[in-house]
Amino acid sequence: NAGVTQTPKFRILKIGQSMTLQCTQDMNHNYMYWYRQDPGMGLKLIYYSVGAGITDKGEVPNGYNVSRSTTEDFPLRLELAAPSQTSVYFCASSQKETYGYTFGSGTRLTVV
Amino acid sequence: LAKTTQPISMDSYEGQEVNITCSHNNIATNDYITWYQQFPSQGPRFIIQGYKTKVTNEVASLFIPADRKSSTLSLPRVSLSDTAVYYCLVGAAANQAGTALIFGKGTTLSVSS
Numbered sequence: 001n002a003g004v005t006q007t008p009k010f011r012i013l014k015i016g017q018s019m020t021l022q023c024t025q026d027m028n029h030n031y032m033y034w035y036r037q038d039p040g041m042g043l044k045l046i047y048y049s050v051g052a053g054i055t056d057k058g059e060v061p062n063g064y065n066v067s068r069s070t071t072e073d074f075p076l077r078l079e080l081a082a083p084s085q086t087s088v089y090f091c092a093s094s095q096k097e098t099y100g101y102t103f104g105s106g107t108r109l110t111v112v
Numbered sequence: 113l114a115k116t117t118q119p120i121s122m123d124s125y126e127g128q129e130v131n132i133t134c135s136h137n138n139i140a141t142n143d144y145i146t147w148y149q150q151f152p153s154q155g156p157r158f159i160i161q162g163y164k165t166k167v168t169n170e171v172a173s174l175f176i177p178a179d180r181k182s183s184t185l186s187l188p189r190v191s192l193s194d195t196a197v198y199y200c201l202v203g204a205a206a207n208q209a210g211t212a213l214i215f216g217k218g219t220t221l222s223v224s225s
Contacts, residue, residue, distance in 0.1 A: 004155075035215070042199065043156070043215035059214065090155045100146065101213065103155025 002026050006091050006104035013081040013111045021076040021107050023091030031094045032074040033101065034058075034066065036087040043090065049074055081111045116200045121220045130187045132219050134200030137181045145176060145183045146213070148199040156199060156215070160185070187221075195223045 007022045025032065030051045035043040035058075045058030049068040063085060065077040074093075078085060088108050092101040117135040124130045136145070144163055148156035160167055162174040162183070173186040187194055199218040 033213075042217040045214060092155070100158030100161060101148075101156070103157070106153070106155055 004091055004093055004102050004104035006089075006107050008107060009105065010108050011110070013078070013109065015081060015083065015111060017081050018077070018079045019081070019109075021078070021089055021091075021109075023074045023076065023104060024072050025074075025091075025093040025102070026072065027093060027095075027102065028071060029093035029095050029102075030071065031096065032068065033092045033094075034064075034074070034076045035090045035092065036060065036085075037090060037106075038087050046076065046089075078109075083111050085109065086111045116202055116216055118198075118200050118216065118219045120217065121222070123222050123224065124190055126191055126223060126225050127189050130190050130194070130221060130223075132185045132187075132198055132200075132221070133182055134185070135182045136200070136202045139180050139202050144203045145174065145180075146201045146203055147172070147174065147185045148201065148215075150197045150199065150218070159198075161203075190221075190223045192223050192225060194221060196221060 004025045033048040034046040037043045044060045046060055046064050047058055047066040049055045052068050052071050055066050055068050068074050088106045090106050091104045094101045146161040147159045149159050150156040160169055160172050160174045162176050164176050167174045175184045197218040197220050199215050201213045203213050
């Protein structure tokens with residue numbers, strides 16, 4: 001049981017480039033989330049999804065897009081990368097919003 | 113979503129019991145209280161969750177008073193490996209769609225030998 005898998009683990013982007021952070025879970029969880037964590041800070045919610053085909057904005061959605069075409073996958077798209085998007089990105093899933101979240105190991109992104 | 117307040121940092125020694133208290137004065141009737149642990153360079157890990165009174169598992173205990181306006185995470189006999197950031201979160205009700213947990217800055221626990 002792999003849990004939540006995030007790829008890539010590390011990435012360096014140039015300003016203005018775009019990329020997709022991949023997130024896959026094999027626990028058949030309906031709820032999935034994207035958080036970012038800046039150095040020494042807590043996690044900020046970017047987007048979340050309560051099921052396939054349903055997504056909603058979190059605290060800091062600007063500059064990002066998501067899609068949820070299947071229960072398993074919840075990719076995060078960065079368009080026109082900016083230095084302010086340098087952060088560690090965590091994907092998580094849960095069976096219900098009140099249940100414990102299972103987090104992936106994170107993607108460390110640097111925009112230069 | 114209810115806002116939580118917890119200490120920024122705490123220090124302890126190996127073998128001691130550590131209690132981290134979290135305030136959540138505007139908790140809603142159906143909200144749950146959840147605690148996570150995060151080590152450097154890792155994603156948060158679920159520790160324990162409760163609604164009222166006391167919950168205990170193999171890792172920690174969670175004490176919730178009757179008014180539910182606060183909660184205390186208790187870590188028995190901590191070791192160096194318990195050095196981490198601990199987050200207290202108040203979650204949405206099970207019957208509310210379209211919500212997600214909001215993480216604060218957490219409490220950085222440092223355990224020394």
